[in-house]
Amino acid sequence: MNKIKNQFPVLEKNKDLVYLDSGASCLKPKKVIEKLLEYYRKYPVNIHRGVYEMSSKASEEYERSREMVAEFIGAGESEEIIFTSGTTEGINMVARGFEKRIKKGDEILVSELEHHSNLVPWQELAKRRGARLKYIKIKRNFKLNISDLDTLVSEKTKILAIAQVSNVLGTVNPIKEIVRKAKKINPGILVVVDGAQAVGHMEVKVNELGADFYAFSGHKMYGPMGVGVLWGKKKLLEEMEPINFGGGMISEVGRDGSSWAKIPEKFEAGTRAVGEVIGLQEAILFLKKEGFSLDKEKRIIRKLKSKLSQLEGVKIFSALESGILSLVVLGVHSHDVAEILNRKGVAVRSGHHCAQVLHKVLGVESSVRISLGIYNEEEDVDKIIEGIKEVKRIFKK
Amino acid sequence: MDDLYREIILDRYENPKNRGKLKDGKEALEANLMCGDKIKISVKMVKGVIEDAKFEGGGCAISMAGVDLLLDKIKGMKLSEVKKMKGAEIEKMMGVELTAARKRCAYLGLEVLKKM
Numbered sequence: 001m002n003k004i005k006n007q008f009p010v011l012e013k014n015k016d017l018v019y020l021d022s023g024a025s026c027l028k029p030k031k032v033i034e035k036l037l038e039y040y041r042k043y044p045v046n047i048h049r050g051v052y053e054m055s056s057k058a059s060e061e062y063e064r065s066r067e068m069v070a071e072f073i074g075a076g077e078s079e080e081i082i083f084t085s086g087t088t089e090g091i092n093m094v095a096r097g098f099e100k101r102i103k104k105g106d107e108i109l110v111s112e113l114e115h116h117s118n119l120v121p122w123q124e125l126a127k128r129r130g131a132r133l134k135y136i137k138i139k140r141n142f143k144l145n146i147s148d149l150d151t152l153v154s155e156k157t158k159i160l161a162i163a164q165v166s167n168v169l170g171t172v173n174p175i176k177e178i179v180r181k182a183k184k185i186n187p188g189i190l191v192v193v194d195g196a197q198a199v200g201h202m203e204v205k206v207n208e209l210g211a212d213f214y215a216f217s218g219h220k221m222y223g224p225m226g227v228g229v230l231w232g233k234k235k236l237l238e239e240m241e242p243i244n245f246g247g248g249m250i251s252e253v254g255r256d257g258s259s260w261a262k263i264p265e266k267f268e269a270g271t272r273a274v275g276e277v278i279g280l281q282e283a284i285l286f287l288k289k290e291g292f293s294l295d296k297e298k299r300i301i302r303k304l305k306s307k308l309s310q311l312e313g314v315k316i317f318s319a320l321e322s323g324i325l326s327l328v329v330l331g332v333h334s335h336d337v338a339e340i341l342n343r344k345g346v347a348v349r350s351g352h353h354c355a356q357v358l359h360k361v362l363g364v365e366s367s368v369r370i371s372l373g374i375y376n377e378e379e380d381v382d383k384i385i386e387g388i389k390e391v392k393r394i395f396k397k
Numbered sequence: 398m399d400d401l402y403r404e405i406i407l408d409r410y411e412n413p414k415n416r417g418k419l420k421d422g423k424e425a426l427e428a429n430l431m432c433g434d435k436i437k438i439s440v441k442m443v444k445g446v447i448e449d450a451k452f453e454g455g456g457c458a459i460s461m462a463g464v465d466l467l468l469d470k471i472k473g474m475k476l477s478e479v480k481k482m483k484g485a486e487i488e489k490m491m492g493v494e495l496t497a498a499r500k501r502c503a504y505l506g507l508e509v510l511k512k513m
Contacts, residue, residue: 333457351432366432
C-alpha cells in the first residue's frame with residue numbers, strides 16, 4: 001500500500017477496493033476522523049455561548065477552521081467565510097439573499113453542464129421573479145462555448161452561475177476568463193461559482209478568480225460530511241439578506257423586530273455542525289501536505305480514455321481536463337454496468353449524476369461516471385477495462 | 398455474477414414480451430429517482446380484471462425484466478389484488494436476490510401499477 005492509501009482507514013480495510021466515486025464524496029483520511037473524535041471526546045459543546053473553558057476551546061477551534069479556510073482559498077478576510085451544510089445550501093443562500101435584486105424581465109445565466117444544485121435554485125428564483133434563465137452551451141469537445149458570452153450577457157443579466165469543474169464531463173471552466181468577459185459587458189453582474197468538484201483537487205484562489213461568490217463542500221475535499229463553505233466578497237455579504245433567522249444571527253431582538261449580527265454570524269443561524277467544521281482543518285492540512293492531485297488524475301483519465309477507445313460500443317463523455325469521465329456502453333444501462341463493476345470491487349456512480357439537463361444535451365438518459373481522488377492509481381484503469389469487458393461479455397455487446 | 402444476469406433476465410431485457418401501448422387503456426407512469434428512468438404502463442380491464450398490459454420506457458436490465466415478468470403475472474388478476482403485491486414476489490419471479498439499490502429498479506413496474 002502506498003503512503004497516500006494507508007492514510008485512509010477504509011482503504012486499509014478494503015485492500016481490493018477501487019474507489020472511483022470521489023465526485024460524489026471523497027474518502028476520509030485518518031487525521032480527519034481523529035479530529036472529529038477529538039471534538040466529540042474532549043470539548044463536545046456549543047460555541048460562542050459559554051464562558052467556561054470547554055466552550056472557549058470549541059469556539060477557538062471553530063474560528064481557527066474559518067481562518068484556515070480563508071487562507072486556503074485565498075479569501076481576503078476570514079469573515080468572508082460562511083459555514084454552511086454544503087454547496088447546495090451556499091448557492092441557495094445567494095439565490096434567496098439577492099432575490100430583491102431580480103426584477104421581471106431580468107436574466108440569469110447558467111451553463112448546460114451545471115449540477116442540479118447550481119441550476120434548480122436559479123430556476124426557482126427566475127420563476128418567483130419573472131426572470132429568464134439562459135444557458136451557455138457546451139461544444140462537441142465537452143467544453144463551454146465561451147464565445148457565446150458576448151451575446152448571452154447583457155445589461156439584463158443579473159447573475160451568472162457556473163461550475164468550476166463539471167461533475168460529469170470533468171471540464172475545467174476558465175472562470176477567470178468567463179468572469180472578465182461577463183463583467184466587461186455588465187460590471188454589475190453577480191458571479192456565483194460552484195466549486196464542489198474543484199477545491200479538493202486543484203489550487204483555488206478566490207481572490208484571483210474575480211467571482212463574487214464561491215461555494216463548496218467539505219466532504220468532497222476529504223473532509224467531514226455536513227459542512228460546506230460559502231465565500232463571498234465582504235461588501236456583497238454585508239448587503240445580502242439572511243435566509244435563516246433565529247439564534248446566533250441577531251444583534252438585538254425586540255418585540256416587533258430585530259437587527260442582524262455582523263458577517264459571518266448573520267448567516268450562521270442555529271447551531272452548525274461544530275465538530276465537522278473543526279474536522280475540516282485536518283482536510284486542509286492533508287491537502288497542503290500531499291498536494292493537489294489534478295495532474296495525476298488527468299493522466300489516469302487520459303490513459304483510461306485511450307484504453308476505452310479501443311473497445312467497441314463505448315461512448316465517452318469527458319473533456320479530459322480533470323479526473324472525471326463518464327461513459328455509456330451501448331445497449332447496456334448504466335446501472336447494469338455499475339453493478340457488474342461493483343462485483344469486481346470497482347465502485348462507480350451510475351445515473352444522471354444530478355445533471356439531467358446535461359444528459360439531455362448528451363443524448364443519453366444516464367451514464368456511468370468515473371471520478372478520481374488522490375488515492376487512485378494508473379493500475380485502476382486496468383480494473384475498469386476488465387470490468388467493461390465483462391459487461392460486454394455478459395450482455396453480448 | 399451470472400446469478401444476477403441470468404438468461405431469463407437478459408432474455409426479457411433484449412426481447413420483452415409485453416412492450417407496447419394499449420389503446421384506450423388505463424395508464425400510469427413512475428420514475429426511478431436514482432436514475433430518472435421512467436416506466437409507463439397501460440392496462441386493459443374487463444369487469445375489474447386485467448385482460449392485457451403493456452409497458453413503455455427504458456431502463457436497466459433489472460427494471461425492464463422485472464416489469465416484463467410482472468405484466469405476465471398480472472394478467473387475469475384484479476387491479477386491487479395487484480396493488481397488494483409485495484416487491485419480494487418480483488424477486489421470486491426473477492429468481493434473484495437484489496441489493497437495496499437494485500430493488501428500486503426491479504420494483505418500479507409495481508410502483509407504476511400502484512398509482513393506477
